[in-house]
Amino acid sequence: xxxxxxxxxxxxxxxxxxxxxxxxxxxxxxxxxxxxxxxxxxxxxxxxxxxxxxxxxxxxxxxxxxxxxxxxxxxxxxxxxxxxxxxxxxxxxxxxxxxxxxxxxxxxxxxxxxxxxxxxxxxxxxxxxxxxxxxxxxxxxxxxxxxxxxxxxxxxxxxxxxxxxxxxxx
Amino acid sequence: xxxxxxxxxxxxxxxxxxxxxxxxxxxxxxxxxxxxxxxxxxxxxxxxxxxxxxxxxxxxxxxxxxxxxxxxxxxxxxxxxxxxxxxxxxxxxxxxxxxxxxxxxxxxxxxxxxxxxxxxxxxxxxxxxxxxxxxxxxxxxxxxxxxxxxxxxxxxxxxxxxxxxxxxxxxxxxxxxxxxxxxxxxxxxxxxxxxxxxxxxxxxxxxxxxxxxxxxxxxxxxxxxxxxxxxxxxxxxxxxxxxxx
Numbered sequence: 001x002x003x004x005x006x007x008x009x010x011x012x013x014x015x016x017x018x019x020x021x022x023x024x025x026x027x028x029x030x031x032x033x034x035x036x037x038x039x040x041x042x043x044x045x046x047x048x049x050x051x052x053x054x055x056x057x058x059x060x061x062x063x064x065x066x067x068x069x070x071x072x073x074x075x076x077x078x079x080x081x082x083x084x085x086x087x088x089x090x091x092x093x094x095x096x097x098x099x100x101x102x103x104x105x106x107x108x109x110x111x112x113x114x115x116x117x118x119x120x121x122x123x124x125x126x127x128x129x130x131x132x133x134x135x136x137x138x139x140x141x142x143x144x145x146x147x148x149x150x151x152x153x154x155x156x157x158x159x160x161x162x163x164x165x166x167x168x169x170x
Numbered sequence: 171x172x173x174x175x176x177x178x179x180x181x182x183x184x185x186x187x188x189x190x191x192x193x194x195x196x197x198x199x200x201x202x203x204x205x206x207x208x209x210x211x212x213x214x215x216x217x218x219x220x221x222x223x224x225x226x227x228x229x230x231x232x233x234x235x236x237x238x239x240x241x242x243x244x245x246x247x248x249x250x251x252x253x254x255x256x257x258x259x260x261x262x263x264x265x266x267x268x269x270x271x272x273x274x275x276x277x278x279x280x281x282x283x284x285x286x287x288x289x290x291x292x293x294x295x296x297x298x299x300x301x302x303x304x305x306x307x308x309x310x311x312x313x314x315x316x317x318x319x320x321x322x323x324x325x326x327x328x329x330x331x332x333x334x335x336x337x338x339x340x341x342x343x344x345x346x347x348x349x350x351x352x353x354x355x356x357x358x359x360x361x362x363x364x365x366x367x368x369x370x371x372x373x374x375x376x377x378x379x380x381x382x383x384x385x386x387x388x389x390x391x392x393x394x395x396x397x398x399x400x401x402x403x404x405x406x407x408x409x410x411x412x413x414x415x
Contacts, residue, residue, distance in 0.1 A: 043337065047186070054339060061339060086340035089305050089333065097340045107331040116329050143393040146349060146374040147339075148182065 001127070001163040002031055006041075007156045008136050011100070011129035013083055019074040020123035023085055023094075026068045027123060028162065030096050035062065036160040043149050046137045047103055050155075051086050054097035057154040059145040064095035076122035078108040081130065084120040091118035100126060102137040173211030175282045176201055177399040179291065179371025180391035182257065184221035185232045190392050193413040194236070197396065198243040208402060210248045212282070214274070216371050216389060217255025217291030222334060224326040225319050226264040237268040244270035253278070255372065256293040256306065260315065279365050283404050288365040292372030292388070295351035295359070350375065357383050367406070369399060378408060 004011040017024040030036055030053070041052035042059065055061050070091045078084055078101050085094035099120075101108070110119035126133060136155050144150040183191050201210040219236075244250040252271040254261060266273045277290040297303060308314050318326065339349065350373055360366060366384025376390030376397050387406060390397030397410045 045186075049335070051337065051340075086335075086337055088301055088340055089336045090301055093301070094340065097337070099335075105331075105335075107328045108335055116332060119332070120335060143374060143391055148374070148391065148393055 002028070002124075003161050003163065004036070004129075005158045005161065006132060006136070007154075007158065009129060009132040011132050012127050013124045014127045015124040016074075016076060016122075019076055020071045020121060022068055023071050023121050023123040026065075026094075027085075027098065029065070031160045031162050034159075035064075035096055036157050039157050041136055041151065041155040041157070042147060043099075044136060044139055044141050044151050044155065045149050049099040049101050049103075049105065050133070050136050051097060051099035052155070052157060054086075054095075057156055059147070059150070062096070067093045067095050070094065070118055070121050071123070072110040072119040072121040073113070074110075074121070078105040078120060078122055080104055081126040081133065082122045083124045083126065084108070084122045087120070089115065091115060094121065100133060102133055173208045173402075174201070175212045175214070175401040176210055177214045177216060177289075177369055177387075177389060177401070178392075178397070179216035179253075179255065179389040180218045180374060181215075181396075182218055182221040182391060182393075183232060183236060185230065187393075189413050189415045190396075191232065191236065193392060193396050195239050197398070198239055202243060202246055202248070212249040212251065213243070214251045214253070214280075214289060214369075215271075216253045216289055216369065217276070217293075218257045218371065218391075219252065219255070220258040220261070222330040223258035223260045224323065224330050225260060226262045226268075227323060229323075233265075237265065240269035240271060253289065253291055255291045256302075259310065260319070277359060277363065279363055282401055285367065285401075285404060286365045287401075288359065288363050288368045290359070290368065290370040292351060292370035295355050295370065296349060296373070297352045297355045299349060349373065353381075356381070356386060360384055369406075376408060376410070 002013045015024045036053050038056055039053050040055055040057050041050045042055045043051035080103055083098055083100050086097040086099050087094040108120045111117040139151045141149045142152050181190055250271040251274050252266055253274040253276050280287050360383045368386045371389040374391040375388055377388050379386040387399055394413055395410050396413050400407050
């Protein structure tokens with residue numbers, strides 16, 4: 001279990017290391033090194049998803065490790081409250097940024113091993129903090145530093161902590 | 171007094187942001203009967219008018235309303251020019267005709283009020299983003315376009331939604347400056363065209379840059395604020411205004 005301690009409250013996430021082993025290992029590496037501490041949710045689209053884990057509160061982008069393989073073909077769906085890796089148009093380009101679906105986004109699911117069909121790799125789900133998601137998805141947004149849908153007031157992930165006793169195979 | 175020419179880009183019109191669509195309609199009305207100077211003689215839309223484009227056969231209300239407003243504008247007198255952006259590069263001749271607009275190449279040189287202006291969307295200037303440039307080359311090929319447009323409207327909408335989730339900053343250890351223009355590419359295109367004044371959008375970093383090779387005007391994206399560049403009496407001026415939410 002990983003907890004994102006945000007300015008709107010804690011979001012507890014249960015990771016699925018069985019279905020998304022590489023993605024979970026990658027996520028935990030960033031959690032352990034404190035990479036996410038002080039990053040923000042920089043892309044918030046109500047009725048879609050909230051994306052974060054890549055920029056600090058001044059909208060400076062953090063340098064990441066190498067991109068990982070896309071595990072979107074693991075059967076997990078981009079439903080409300082699931083967490084998935086953000087990426088560029090290249091299916092295998094995810095590094096540190098992730099997003100939490102705030103609605104069932106079927107069109108993000110894997111449908112084939114093509115650039116259009118790869119989809120977005122889900123690797124866990126929110127088990128506590130739906131109310132926090134509801135608050136974050138509704139914050140006012142603006143465009144900033146070349147990005148759209150940036151919260152007017154930064155939504156900060158003050159820290160991301162790992163609960164080692166959660167019994168996960170991580 | 172010479173007539174005024176306007177440049178806008180990166181409105182990213184989307185049914186989910188109706189305030190921006192309303193702001194465009196207000197803007198078209200204002201520049202038609204300009205109280206501060208000459209009315210518009212031309213409007214150049216330099217790419218990403220729409221957040222995404224699934225094909226000219228898109229029957230969504232937004233697409234129809236925008237075509238109607240643009241056609242009304244161009245029929246009232248001003249010339250209307252439309253350039254593709256990286257989001258709406260599938261806009262075709264049919265939609266341009268519906269909107270009363272002429273499609274522009276990217277880059278293109280136009281002469282207005284005796285000044286040569288080099289117009290671009292701007293994505294092709296970001297040469298350091300190699301992943302994106304590979305996609306751009308692919309997506310602008312006739313084969314890729316034909317393949318996409320041959321699919322059903324539903325399938326194309328799904329594809330557009332998938333692409334919307336993709337974010338250029340999410341992967342591959344990209345530094346922020348990769349997503350800005352490459353100065354040497356700006357100079358290259360200036361030399362190639364022999365035009366010193368460049369106007370582009372795409373980067374969402376509205377500014378006037380006085381560079382050794384000439385002036386570069388960057389248009390802003392429309393969100394909480396809208397941006398336009400106005401050319402009148404040989405002068406260019408970048409303006410912003412609040413978008414009423």
